[in-house]
Amino acid sequence: MEKPTGTIFYQRKPSESVCRVVQLPCEHYADVGKLRMLVKWLLNKGHSSFVCTLCPGGAMPWQGLRLVLDLPEDELRECERELQRNSQQPSLLSKCPACSRLMQRLSKSELIVTCPSCPCSGGKDCRFCWDCLREWTGSQGDRCGYSDCSSLLLLRSCSVIESVRSAVHQCPRVRKCPGCQNLLGHAGGCNNILCPYCRCSFCYRCLTVSPRHSPSCRIQPNPSVL
Numbered sequence: 001m002e003k004p005t006g007t008i009f010y011q012r013k014p015s016e017s018v019c020r021v022v023q024l025p026c027e028h029y030a031d032v033g034k035l036r037m038l039v040k041w042l043l044n045k046g047h048s049s050f051v052c053t054l055c056p057g058g059a060m061p062w063q064g065l066r067l068v069l070d071l072p073e074d075e076l077r078e079c080e081r082e083l084q085r086n087s088q089q090p091s092l093l094s095k096c097p098a099c100s101r102l103m104q105r106l107s108k109s110e111l112i113v114t115c116p117s118c119p120c121s122g123g124k125d126c127r128f129c130w131d132c133l134r135e136w137t138g139s140q141g142d143r144c145g146y147s148d149c150s151s152l153l154l155l156r157s158c159s160v161i162e163s164v165r166s167a168v169h170q171c172p173r174v175r176k177c178p179g180c181q182n183l184l185g186h187a188g189g190c191n192n193i194l195c196p197y198c199r200c201s202f203c204y205r206c207l208t209v210s211p212r213h214s215p216s217c218r219i220q221p222n223p224s225v226l
């Protein structure tokens with residue numbers, strides 16, 4: 001893995017005879033061959049953020065970079081594996097709810113995330129809420145339009161029950177009732193629970209609606225796309 005030398009980023013479009021260039025989301029240009037080398041070199045060195053050197057302080061989110069890099073499928077997969085390994089804060093990576101490609105946000109305060117020319121949204125940008133992973137409906141940039149946004153975030157990010165002798169060992173601490181969709185936790189006892197809101201009986205492990213389910217079933221994760 002070599003670090004590319006010479007000019008990578010250009011203020012204006014250089015002549016095609018110099019190198020094959022692509023336009024970046026910041027509207028600068030880059031030598032695509034060297035940019036690919038640079039990204040692979042950075043990933044190899046354990047980095048998880050990418051900047052255009054002509055844009056001080058402006059990092060490029062992975063989804064925009066991926067589009068201009070246009071890597072072959074196997075190289076792309078390898079890069080994304082490395083990116084996930086390198087990312088210090090897993091909360092900065094997620095997957096697009098429409099096309100399930102890897103998405104990166106640049107700061108924890110960013111709530112609307114845009115997947116550029118997402119193929120599943122008819123070539124349009126897919127804008128979604130990072131917390132609940134639904135299409136963006138809010139009017140303000142820092143407020144999701146769904147009132148149950150924070151409960152979905154809780155489902156996606158809650159820790160698991162650590163109780164080796166319990167039938168619900170390793171199950172998420174918060175579950176959504178398959179009957180009424182209310183959130184509830186496990187209050188002790190076996191894996192079969194009765195929802196206090198709708199009286200629906202379900203298995204806390206696999207979420208099957210059934211009055212009695214043997215605890216040998218596979219633990220169903222909470223809805224999450226990552």
Ligand SMILES: [Zn+2]
Pocket residue numbers: 024026027028052053054055
């Ligand atoms: Zn730039």
Ligand SMILES: [Zn+2]
Pocket residue numbers: 096097098099100101115116118119120126
């Ligand atoms: Zn997408």
Ligand SMILES: [Zn+2]
Pocket residue numbers: 129130131132133134144145146149150
């Ligand atoms: Zn939301």
Ligand SMILES: [Zn+2]
Pocket residue numbers: 177178179180181182195196197198199200
């Ligand atoms: Zn219920």
Ligand SMILES: [Zn+2]
Pocket residue numbers: 203204205206207208213214215217218
């Ligand atoms: Zn079960």
